[in-house]
Amino acid sequence: MRLHNKLIGGTAIFVLLSGGANAAYASVQSVTTEKTISTSVEQVEQSKSISSKATVANIVDITNLRKGPGLNFEIVAKAKAGESYPIVGFKGEWYQLSLKSGGTAYVANWVVKTDVIDSSQPVSNGEQKPDIIEENIDNQVKKTIVNIVDNTNLRKGPGLEYEIVAKVKAGEWFPLVESSGDWYQVSLQGGGIAYVAKWVVETSVISEGDSKVYIYHTHNRESWKNVARDTKGTSFDDREWNITLVGKQLAQQLYKKGIPSFVEETDFASKLSEQKLGYSQSYAESRKAVNKAIQSNPSLSYFFDIHRDADIPRDKTTVTVDGKTYARIMFVIGDGNPAYKENKKLAEALHAMLNKKYPGISRGVLLKSSHQGNGEYNQSVSNGSLLLEFGGINNTLQENLQSAEAFADVFAEYYKSIK
Structure with a gap:
């Protein structure tokens, strides 16, 4: 099955790796769950009018349904697990629901899951709605994806x-x-299927046709x-605490901004070892x-190979902006790619945007020939292919995660500006 992007109405829950500010082992901290509502009231209203689709909680x-968006408001009703209510708005972390008896009430978004249903069919509280697997709206194929929230x-x-086939x-x-x-059957990126419990996931709807981002790590450890x-020697690797965490952070941050991305999970170091x-x-x-x-995903346009630089002095790979410390980012372009000038153009545009919003966070664009390394770096696959060096071995994971968030912030602006 092909992966798709572009979120439409409803919500998504994002879990972000986070850590403390101190430089010593600030990288390995607790996992913080952040719920982000991806639609505005206007978008919810618009989604109702498209092919009679509506979002339900x-x-x-x-749980309790309350008179207003907060625990301090009066309880107006109690809702049971399995009941569904149309969402008519939201405020902060609370959904405004339409009640069957008339009027509205509010529910905390952390005790509900959202779904997109055909509003031409009555919503019967107490009866769960079937999951939307695939539909066609305005000649665009829309599919449901399962978002892992824990x-x-x-x-x-x-x-x-049943036997565990993968950890996610x-x-x-x-x-x-x-x-x-109580289980979803999902399609795996490498082929095949697996099952995941419904209580550790959220679902959302995506559509085919827009560009999206593929993130991978050639030197994944x-x-x-x-x-x-x-x-x-000069090698600093780890099977678990490595650059792939930065790629996941980047994907999650892009996802929050409406650019669904996925991270390649292949352990290339292991593949090399297996094949000697x-x-x-x-x-x-x-x-x-x-x-x-x-x-499997012909709509892909951007390919980001995320690395970290070598033993560069920390003062060369670190910058502080508004009191927050970031690992500086360098763009590497290989001139072994016949169309390298197009990749370089993208890198230069992002470099300028990064330094405008986060002064000094970009170290610039480095052009490398085959005499200085690989020379091509898989960049011939797309004009949107980049190799990104996040910091160096003297930085912390936390500084890199913050840089991934900054890069996502700027890339989202670039992405939307060219659409």
């Missing part, structure tokens, strides 16, 4: 007794295939001095994953 636990297991079948983290998402009781557990290939073959190995992604 499905109650997932017994670290969990994917299983071989719809139950806890908050922020990842998968196309929904079908619903099976690159880590930092303060957390790396695999150190040999040298480190110099890393880009050839990651190119296989890039090609596979393009075949």
Whole structure:
């Protein structure tokens, strides 16, 4: 099944990796859940008028409905798990619901799940609505995706007794295939299917046709001095606390801004080892994953290969903006790509936008030939292909996560400006 992007009405829950501000081991902190409502009241009203589609709140636990958007407001009714109510607006972290008896009430968004339903059919409170797998609105194919909201297991079948086939983290998402009781069957990026419990996910609807971002890490185990557990010579690597966490943060932040992205999960270091290939073959190995992604997702336009730089002095790879410390970002463009000037043009545009909004966060654009490295860096796949160096080994994960958020902020502005 092909992955798609562009969120429409409803909400999505995003879980962001976060940490403290201090430089020593600030990187490995708790996971913070942040709920973000992705529609405005105007968008909700618009979504009602498109093919009679409306967003509903499905109650997932017994809870109170209140007169206003806050715990200090009077309780007007109690809702039971499984009941559904049309959403007519929101304020802060509260949904305004339409009651069957007339009038409205508010419910906290953390005790509900949202769904998109056909509003021409009556909403019967107490009866859960079927999941939308695929529909066609305005000649665009819309599909439902499953958003992981807590670290969990994917299983071989719809139950806890089935074998675990993969572990997934908050922020990842998968196309929904079908619903099976309290479990969703989802399509895996590498092929095949698996099951996930409904109580650790949210669903949202995406549509085909817009560009989206593919994030990968050719040197996926690159880590930092303060957390790396695999150190040999000048190498600082780690199987768990590594640059892939920065890519996930970038994807999650882009997702919040309406640009659904997905992160390549392949452990390229392991692939090289299994095939007894040298480190110099890393880009050839990651190119296989890039090609596979393009075949299954032809709407992809942007390909970001996220790295961290080597043992560069910390004062060269770190900047403080408005009291917050960031790992500086450098764009690397290989002139072995015949169309490298187009990639360079994109890098220069983002470099300028970054430094305008976050002064000094970009180290600039570095042009490299085949005599200085790979020379191509898989950038021939698209004019939107970039290699990004986030900080160096002397930075912390937290500084890199903050830079990923800043980059997402600026890229979202660029992305919307050219649409």
